[in-house]
Amino acid sequence: MIEATDLTKRYGDKLAVDSLTFRVEPGVVTGFLGPNGAGKSTTMRMILGLDAPTAGHVTVNGRPYAAHRDPLRQIGALLEAKAVHTGRSARNHLLALGATHGIGRRRVDEVIDLVGLREVAGKRAGGFSLGMGQRLGIAAALLGDPAVVMLDEPVNGLDPDGIRWIRGLLKGLAAEGRTVFVSSHLMSEMAQTAEHLIVVGRGRLIADVSLAEFTRQASRTTVRVRSPHATALRDLLVGPDVTVTGGEPGLLEVTGLRREEIGDRAAAAGLTLHELTATEASLEEAFMTMTRDAVEYAGATGGDPR
Numbered sequence: 001m002i003e004a005t006d007l008t009k010r011y012g013d014k015l016a017v018d019s020l021t022f023r024v025e026p027g028v029v030t031g032f033l034g035p036n037g038a039g040k041s042t043t044m045r046m047i048l049g050l051d052a053p054t055a056g057h058v059t060v061n062g063r064p065y066a067a068h069r070d071p072l073r074q075i076g077a078l079l080e081a082k083a084v085h086t087g088r089s090a091r092n093h094l095l096a097l098g099a100t101h102g103i104g105r106r107r108v109d110e111v112i113d114l115v116g117l118r119e120v121a122g123k124r125a126g127g128f129s130l131g132m133g134q135r136l137g138i139a140a141a142l143l144g145d146p147a148v149v150m151l152d153e154p155v156n157g158l159d160p161d162g163i164r165w166i167r168g169l170l171k172g173l174a175a176e177g178r179t180v181f182v183s184s185h186l187m188s189e190m191a192q193t194a195e196h197l198i199v200v201g202r203g204r205l206i207a208d209v210s211l212a213e214f215t216r217q218a219s220r221t222t223v224r225v226r227s228p229h230a231t232a233l234r235d236l237l238v239g240p241d242v243t244v245t246g247g248e249p250g251l252l253e254v255t256g257l258r259r260e261e262i263g264d265r266a267a268a269a270g271l272t273l274h275e276l277t278a279t280e281a282s283l284e285e286a287f288m289t290m291t292r293d294a295v296e297y298a299g300a301t302g303g304d305p306r
């Protein structure tokens, strides 16, 4: 389990992580979702004790990372999506890592098989492709059979086979009762992998919700209604669970009522309709709406100030 309390990181006047409080539970894959620059990597670095929080604290299995005597057995992490640049073979690389924890050849060969690198285990890891390097990084993370597995953007740059493999692996690790925490800036990816979501934007917690609940909220249908009697129609439709917004004169966007109900009510009141269209937001759209105000560089394409 990972528990963050008011976790905060400031770089100069930049608040990279802003008072994050969350808990990552065992037994499910938890997606750590947010646009670029939202503070995901910084949070993960603090979880591993690689960066010190400006305020707040974070524990792994009840203690700060640095207070564990056997960190490889507590949490296995893959932070940077790049191949290991080493002249050692993949197997020797893992043996060297394992040696710090008394982990020997048997476990090394086990994780090599687990990540599908058996045939290249004797080859120089520096010559590995991105996908193979990623598998090796994951093998290293799993070496200590850790209760918590944490991966930063593990599917970045991988081909469809590699992506499918990682999804299956993460679900399998969670099914074994481990805590699995994985970051991504893609909602579509998390929808395939995660059961729970922690969504951040500009360092702040935006949502801490199950994927099912997120999907339920996101898939609320919006109905576009065009009418020359928009004002009267709005009064007719608004209610406790009904939201009516209007972007332009004569146009209403209604959530909380089905298209048929809106048509029937308008007909009963003798109000003419010119359009009645149901639109369903995709998960990606829901995520973008949720984080819109939090996207750091949106629109900052700027230009030369000359």
Ligand SMILES: Nc1ncnc2c1ncn2[C@@H]1O[C@H](COP(=O)(O)OP(=O)(O)OP(=O)(O)O)[C@@H](O)[C@H]1O
Residues within 6 Å of the ligand: 011, 014, 015, 016, 034, 035, 036, 037, 038, 039, 040, 041, 042, 043, 185, 296
């Ligand atoms: N060492 C640092 N010094 C100064 N600013 C930093 C440092 N590390 C991160 N930041 C800033 O903190 C903010 C959060 O960065 P972080 O890398 O944690 O975000 P992220 O969600 O992981 O994004 P990405 O997906 O782009 O990696 C960004 O504005 C980044 O520029």
